[in-house]
Amino acid sequence: MNTLLKNNFIFLGLGLFILSSCGGKSPQFQAPSEVFEPITQELSQADSLPDPKVDILFVVDNSGSMKGYQQKLADNIELFANTFFDNARLNYHIGVVPVYDSKYLNDKTVYATSGVRKMNPLGELVPLKGLDSESSETKPLYITRDTANPKEVLKQTVLLGVQWGPEAEESFSPVLAVTDVQRNKSINQGFYQKDAYLAVIFLTDADDVTPGLSGEDFYQQLVDLKQGDRSKVIIAAALPNIDKLSDSCKVDGRGPIQSFPALLSISGGIWANLCSDNFGQQLAQIGTELVQRVATQKLQLKYTPDITTLTVCYTNLDDCKGTEENPYLQVLHRPQDYTFNPETNEILISPYLKLQRIDGANLKISAKPLSLGNYKSKRFKTL
Template identity: 30%
Template sequence: MKPLLALCIYLSAFLLLTACAQESGTLIAQKTLVDEKAELPVFPEVQQPVQDPLPVYPEVAKQQFTWITEDGGQSQLDFNPRVDILFVTDNSDSMKSAQANLIKNLNRFTNGISNNKMIDYHIGVISTWDQKWENPESKKADEYKAGELRFVKTTAGTETKERFVTKKDPAAVLATTLKIGVVALKDGGPENEEFFSPLTAALEKSGRGAANEGFFREDAQLVVIFLTDADDASNRISPEQMAQTLVDFKGGRQDKVSVYGVLVDAGDADQYKDWALRVHPTYHPECFVGQKNNGKCSGFGPERLEQLIVAANTGSGNPKQIRDQFIMSIVSPNFGAELGRMGDSITVKTLEKQIYLSQIPRVDDAGQLMLRVRYGTPEVLAQGKGQLIPKKLNGGWNYNPSSNSVKLSGDIKYQYTEGARFAVDLVPVPLAN
């Protein structure tokens, strides 16, 4: 019985321990749950805010712009293109064929100028000068003083009392007037041709009662054209001084001055040049040993005249570009065509116009300038009509913000109307408060 008793005691002890373990685990679990609940924070109930309704804004109206028309002031919107063309012609004995070539091709030069109904032109001619004529005892072929315009000649070759040709004169009158002829040295013709001194004198003789009164006009483009196979021999005026004199004469307006040359080139054969530009011992002894050519000189050109042309046309390119545009060869095989290009160049320059605005134009949201230019009679322009000039560099207009001005090119194709002018319409930038 002892083994049985021992087994019973063992089983009883095992059951007792199992029951205690279960109770102990339950108490531990309960105690843990209570502790965890005790550690959790208790938050107050959150009240959701009540949102106000979104405001209703009125629809924004599209901004309206008011266009105005500039009156320009001081008649700057008028369009009366004027040009005063002064030929400074060499009348020494060697110029006979050159003058004849000019007259033969003169219509090629004047076509663009005279055929354009808009251009009001004055064309005159003065001759070269020789300092020796300032001596009363020297022989002189004619009575014209330095810088005096030659009298206009009729088609029959007789002189009139007029000093310059205008658009009312027949084309043939210009040809006879520009054909001033030549004078041989033995007959009192020029030897040392001066061009700057008679040109300066021509400007000075423009006052009331002077020989050239009425030729030069304040608002006109000034064009000077030298026709010679020589160079300037004026010893008191430099090319730069001559250029500045021309600009000063036009009130400091560089854009109002153009100087051209129908000249020989340093590389031309001596037979086409005045004696002073030839490789000759009398005029260039540095090229000779005694009477024998030392081979150091290849030829001479009109350096002073070329320097003046470059200085007077500053702003038209670099020196080479200016020479190419403003100088043509007096012995060119294409003389007529080159003379025609010169005339066309003068026409374009004369028709250029700049209009200064009193208010700055606005730029719209698309980046477009709110500015337009119209051409027509005052009556037509007042109705908001007229020829609309395109905005483009060539054949139209361009705006310059630095000067607040409109620049019209000289090659616009106008529908010509007598008495027409310009209207500039714009939306101005508002003035700051």
């Protein structure tokens, strides 16, 4: 074979080698996919799923014009109550306080038709009505998870009745008074809790006239009580629609035209129209939003999970393995019990999750960690 032919063979072989190297990566030159064992992140219930605490305060106008509106609230209150009384995880205090009137507080005039004004003390919760046993000298002032027949008790308690007295209605000042440390301890049986959510629900046909206090200032004071955490303050108001007044839809004075609109605006609050035929459903919506705000809980993961291997359970066993019939194991299902947010690497626990009571149980989150290296080299499973 002459030198020229030999060189041609060499160049041909070299060309074929170069062409073959331009194709896909040969498996023998790739590192094998990383294999991970599941990681279990264990969180105690106290740390991960503490029963959400919420103080729910109804501020009820008991001036002379409110009889019909109080009855409408009482008739529909069960629709509100159904959203959270059946939620075993919510740890609630529910109390009722009347409006206040500092302007006419000391008016001792004896009026010909009405007599002397009758005023309620500032910021004092009214005793619960409709309790199974009312023989105790100290009457409970608020509903808890231990209150028997809470729906009926709440219905009867919001029916304060009306009286000749409050005329310049203050709805905001009673709320601030309820949060007063001394009054809370000595009079209101510890209703207000610093570390709880605070939900305030107003019922009135008049605007607030608390001296020197705007809706914005009032809301800011509540937020300050929660160390600046706006999410801990929930505002709702059942008010008549001042744009659609009628014989069955009236207001006191000019109605809620300034302070309440300002409060609802700055707080992102919820308005239920007292004049609406759909008032009950609006009241139920207040309850639904309250539960979603209070009971949705976030759990931060310490690693990025492979979502296909993610398991969440509540148990006092070593892991989540077992059958659904095991009384010591409750497996949480996605998406009804929880969801995973990949942007924040958080597990979001549903506000409607019903946990069994298992002594010594903790929340366990188990998954294989996702390899970002595998992701970039396209060695991953597409869902």
